Amino acid sequence: MDYTGHTPRDIEEMLKVIGVADIDELFADIPSVVGLNRPVDLPAPLSEIEVTSLVTQIAGENLITTQFIGAGAYRHHIPAALEALASRSEFYTSYTPYQPEVSQGTLAAIFEFQTLICRLTGMDVANASMYDGATALAEAVFLAVRSNDCGRVLVSRAVHPHYRQVLSTYAGASGLEIAELPLVEGGTGAESVEAVIGEDVSAVVIQNPTFFGCLENVKEIADAAHRAGAYLIVAVTEPLSLALLKSPGSLGADIVCGEGQSFGNPVGMGGPMLGLFAAKKEFVRRMPGRLAGRTVDADGNEAYVLTLQTREQHIRRERATSNICTNQGLCALRAAIYLVLLGNGLRDLADINHRTASHLRRRLLELGAEPAFNRPFFNEFTVRIKGLDRVSAALRNEGFAFGLPLGGYYDELADCAVLCATELCSAGDIDRLASAMERVLKP
C-alpha cells in the first residue's frame, strides 16, 4: 500500500513533459556508490485490515490496570466533545500558521489557549507550547539566565527527577551550573534557599505540588529568591491543581512552566505531552516559543497572527531565544478546548481529585501505611510501607498499579511510594485496593 494515485499513463505523460525516459533518471545525481540497488529490508506491507489486527494485538500487550499513579502524567477524563472537535482534520492536518489568512482557526485557538494559561498561572504572557514540562523547565532556566546574566541556578530536589535530569542535560551542554536544594518535608525550605543563595544565582526552581504531591510555601521561597535578586521559577506537573490553589503568579513566581497533559491529552506512554510556558510581561521579547497576537486585516477586521517572530530561529538563527520550531500545537488546542468545556467547573473537578486522593490516603493509613511528609497535598501524596516492594508486586498481580516506588530515585525513601487519585478513581476502586492491601499485608 502506498498513498500515491498515479496511473502508468499519468507517469508516462509526466516523464514526457520532464524529458526523461524513466523515473530512475530523476535520481541520476545520486552517486552509484550511494544509490541502493536492492529494496530496504522491511516486513512485507500490510493492508489496513492486517495492520489493524497486528497493532490491536500489540496494544493488548500493554497492561491497563486500576492505576493510582501520577508522577508527571495524570489520567483524567477526556470529554467526548473534545475528541470530536480535535479530530476535525482542518485542525490536525494543518500546517504551522505562517500564512495567517488561512490559519485563523489555529491562531485564534492559540490566542485563547494563551489567555487561559495566563489566567490559571497568574502570569502576563504564555506561549503556544513547548515539547513537555521538562524541556519547558530547561527553557525557563535559560530565559532566566539570559535575563539577569547569572550562571547559577538553585533547583529543589523535590522537583520531578526526570525534569532535573533533562535540565542537567541542557545545562551541561550550555555550561550552566545547577546546585541542588535539599528535600525538606517533601518540599523546599525557604531557609535552605537563604543558606546558599548569592548574587551569582539567576533563579530558584521549585515544583508545586512537588514530585511527592506536597504543597510548597511558594510565597516564602519567592521572597527569599527576590531578596537575593534571583527569579523564582515554578514548575507545575499537575496543572489541575491551578484550579484550586493560589496561582504561582499571585505568590511571586516570575516564570511558570510545566506539563499541560492533564488538560485534555491522554497519558499515551508519555507523549505527546504539552509544555506550558508563561512569564511576566518583562520577559516577552526574550521568551522562547511561538506567540499568537491579535491584529487587524486589510479590511480592519480582527485577525490573529504569529508575532514577535524575530525571537525565533527562522529569523534570528544562532541568536534566537530558542531553537524550537515545531512545538505541540494540537495538544495545546486540546487543552484549550478542555479548559473551555470544563470552564469554571474545573475547580469542582479539582476538588473531587483532592477528596478522592485524601480518601485513598486515609484508607492506606488505616491499614498501617505511614505518611512520609507532613504537608498538605492536592491529588498526590507519599506514604511509607514496610516491605513496599513485596506489597507493590503482590498488588500488581491483583491488577493494581500502586503508585510509583521511590527507591530508584531517592535512596532515603526506598520504602515509600507516591500515589495519585483522580476523578477516574472511584470509591469502589479504593475499596477494592484496600481489600487487596489487607490481604497482602496479613502476616
Place this chain on the structure above:
Amino acid sequence: MKTIFESSRHGRRAFTVPRVEIADSDPIPAEYLNDGIDLVEVSEVDAVRHYTALSRANFGVDVGMYPLGSCTMKYNPKINERLASLDGFASLHPMLPASMQQGALRVMYELSRCLSEITGMSAFSLAPAAGAHGELAGVMVMKKYFEERKEPRTVILIPDSAHGTNPASVATCGFEVKQVTSAAGGDVDIDALKAMMSGNVAAMMLTSPNTFGLFDRNVRVIADILHANGSLFYCDGANLNAVIGKAKVADMGFDLMHINLHKTFSTPHGGGGPGAGPLGVVERLEKYLPVPVIAKSDAGYFLDEARPDSIGRIHSFFGNFLVCLRAYVYIRMLGAEGIKRTAEVAVLNANYLMARLKEIYHLPIDRRCMHEFVLSDKGLPNHITTNDIGKRILDYGFHAPTVYFPLLIPGAIMIEPTESESKETLDAFVEAMRKIREEAEENPQLVAAAPHTTPVRRVDAVAAARKPVLTWEG
C-alpha cells in the same frame, strides 16, 4: 471572529462534573486556596460551534494542497489516527514497570529498527519531540564525543542555505557557527570547505538533499574531507522524503541524523506539532544516545538506563510515543516497495512541476531537482513580490509555497508537492500560478492586495509586533 470569552455567561456550563460523595479527609488549609477561578462559562453547543467555526477558517491537507518546500505536507492516513487512539496505548502510563508496557516498547523498538534499515544508521533514539530537538540532541552527542577524546573543537560548519534551527541548535550548545558557501550549481563549495578545515572544526551539518532541493553530488567528497579532519558529519533529515528506498543516509557518509516523522512518515502537522525528530547514529556514537534506550532481551523489552556515556535524558518520558506509533503503522503498511515508490513519485511530481513552472517563473538553478525546487522573484513585474504571489495563491484554493527560504535565493519560492498530489492537482496548481503571473502583469493591484476570498484579508503583522496583544483582556 468572536473569542470564546465573549460568549461566556455566568452560570453556563458545558461539562457536568459528577457528584462524588467522598468526604475530604485532609482539607487543604485555606491559605493555599484561591478564591475561585475565572476561565469561561459556555454551554457545550456553543463551545462546539465556536471550535467548528474556527476549524472552517483553517486550511489543512484534507482541504487542499500545501506545496510547502521542506515541510513534506503529505496526506495523513486515517488508519494511523484510529490505531493511535486505541485505549491500550492512549491510557498507558509512562511510569509503570516495563513489564506492563511491552506493547508500547515493542512499537518503539521495531520503529527504531525500521528507521535504521531505511537510513543505514545503526541505532535511533525516539526521544526527540521535534526535528529541532533531534538536532539539539545530535549536537550534544557530538560535543560529548569530542570531550571524551579531549579534542577542544569549538566550531560547527553550516551551509548558508541551512534551516534556522541548525545554527540555533548549535549555538545552544556553545559551539560557534561558521558558514560554508554554496557554489553556483547549488552544491557545497568544496574549495571553500577545504579552506575551512582545521583542528577546531567539530562537524558540519548538511541537509540532504539540500535546501535547494538538490542532491549534493559531492556528498561523499564532503564526508571524506570531514572524516580526514577528524570531524563528524550531521544530516538534517528534513528532506528525507526524496531518497527513502533509493539511498541510505549512512551510505552518503553521514555519522548522525535526525528524521522528521511529521514530514517523511506522514504523521500530522497538527497546526504546529506534535511532531517527532528521532536521532540516528552510526555505531561508534551509540553510547552517547539519550537515555533511556529501548532494548530487547530474551525476557522482553526493557529500558536501558545504565549508559554512563549517554548525553542524558532529553524528554520527561520517551518522546512523542503516539506520534511514533502513527509512523510505525505507516511504515508497516508501505513496506519496502511503498517506501521506494513514495520517494519516486515525490521526485517525479516535483520535476514535473519544475518543468512546467520554469516556463512561467525564474528558475535560478536549472538542474534536475529532487522532491522540491526553488523559484526566484526575478522578473516579477509591477513591484509584485514573492509574498504577494503567496497570498494570491490562497485565493486559488492552494496553500502558499514556502517563501523567502532558502535565504540565498532572492524572493525564494520553494515548492514541494509530495507524492500525495495527483497529476490533475499539479496541473491545477500550474494553471493557478500561470494566471497569477498574468495578473501580475495585467492587473497587479489584484495580486498586491491579495488574498481576497480567504476568511480574513491580508493580516497586518507589523502592527501585531509593534504593540503585541497576546491575551484577551475583555
